[in-house]
Amino acid sequence: MLNRPTLNLLGKLARRYSQNAKDYELVVEYLKGDHVGIAVIGMNRPEQKNALSIRLLEDLNKAVDKLIFENVARVLVLRSFVPGSFCAGADLKERAVMTPKEVQNAVRNIRSFVNKMVNVPFPVLTALDGVALGGGLEIALATDIRVATTNTKLGLVETKLAIMPGAGGTQLLPRLLNPSVAKELIFTAKILNGKQAKELGLVNHVVEQNKNGDAAYLKSLEIAEEILPNGPLGIKMAKQAINKGVEVDFSTGLAIEEACYSQLIPTKDRTEGLEAFKEKRRPVYLGH
Structure with a gap:
């Protein structure tokens, strides 16, 4: 802060x-x-x-x-x-x-x-x-x-x-x-x-x-x-899931959430987050 x-x-x-x-x-x-x-x-x-x-x-x-x-x-x-x-x-x-x-x-x-x-x-x-x-x-x-x-x-x-x-x-x-x-x-x-x-x-x-x-x-x-310190891709996908999810029923919203989450699994930022947690250091996210 x-x-x-x-x-x-x-x-x-x-x-x-x-x-x-x-x-x-x-x-x-x-x-x-x-x-x-x-x-x-x-x-x-x-x-x-x-x-x-x-x-x-x-x-x-x-x-x-x-x-x-x-x-x-x-x-x-x-x-x-x-x-x-x-x-x-x-x-x-x-x-x-x-x-x-x-x-x-x-x-x-x-x-x-x-x-x-x-x-x-x-x-x-x-x-x-x-x-x-x-x-x-x-x-x-x-x-x-x-x-x-x-x-x-x-x-x-x-x-x-x-x-x-x-x-x-x-x-x-x-x-x-x-x-x-x-x-x-x-x-x-x-x-x-x-x-x-x-x-x-x-x-x-x-x-x-x-x-x-x-x-x-x-x-x-x-x-x-x-x-700022949080993963920009995770934030981007979370915003998209929220914005689109509030406009549909809950089941469709869950499908939107799944689709957004799946885009994050292969990212370098997600791997960096796991490695930083394991090494007890602050992650460095590059938006990749």
């Missing part, structure tokens, strides 16, 4: 990097040293509270595609460099001047990105240091682990605008919560704080915000650090 001085250093480096990257709407970092394998994607549209514009969505797609193609990252942390805002949802100013066809395409593109996030082959954590509404929350729901702060504000608020969640919210939320609870949250457009979200099971962890506004990010790094 990351110790506190290391976490503070990483936080300072991230904040310094964001200060030097004000011209960029998206910042991608690869952590170094003992933390190689952790990639960080940070949204950086302060005036728009990270609202999902066409450009920002294109940048997010390219960044995630690059991480998947490179096959170097073992864990991804999605965060914001804008204090108080993770993502305010769709860019409504941009949306207001679109034709109905353009709106349909814009929503479809966000939905496609959310689907991509669900299927990223390695763990994805979301640091919710601030407001996450509409499409912003839908992106967070598509990730594997969510960390919020006590003052985080979360909600699928589309019905306030006489529309509905259109980027996966109606499918993801009922998979996380009791469908009746999900319906109530969507029908009422209720906004939850971090503690309420944790009580419902919407987020994995809730922490007190710090003076730098990155407490959820630092907690996410702690969790990422706990994931």
Whole structure:
């Protein structure tokens, strides 16, 4: 686990990097040293509270595609460099001047990105240091682990605008919560704080915000650090088995689990794990 001085250093480096990257709407970092394998994607549209514009969505797609193609990252942390805002949802100013066809395409593109996030082959954590509404929350729901702060504000608020969640919210939320609870949250457009979200099971962890506004990010790094030593292929297959298994009956789920497990038996990482256990040393997994 990351110790506190290391976490503070990483936080300072991230904040310094964001200060030097004000011209960029998206910042991608690869952590170094003992933390190689952790990639960080940070949204950086302060005036728009990270609202999902066409450009920002294109940048997010390219960044995630690059991480998947490179096959170097073992864990991804999605965060914001804008204090108080993770993502305010769709860019409504941009949306207001679109034709109905353009709106349909814009929503479809966000939905496609959310689907991509669900299927990223390695763990994805979301640091919710601030407001996450509409499409912003839908992106967070598509990730594997969510960390919020006590003052985080979360909600699928589309019905306030006489529309509905259109980027996966109606499918993801009922998979996380009791469908009746999900319906109530969507029908009422209720906004939850971090503690309420944790009580419902919407987020994995809730922490007190710090003076730098990155407490959820630092907690996410702690969790990422706990994931790093484990076999990346085992994690990849476990994620695939879980994602596909929750959509089918139990017997079919067991068949999916068997199929995923069978792919791990001939791997070098599995042999390395057994040898390391026998030799009482830390395994070195290479993803082979």
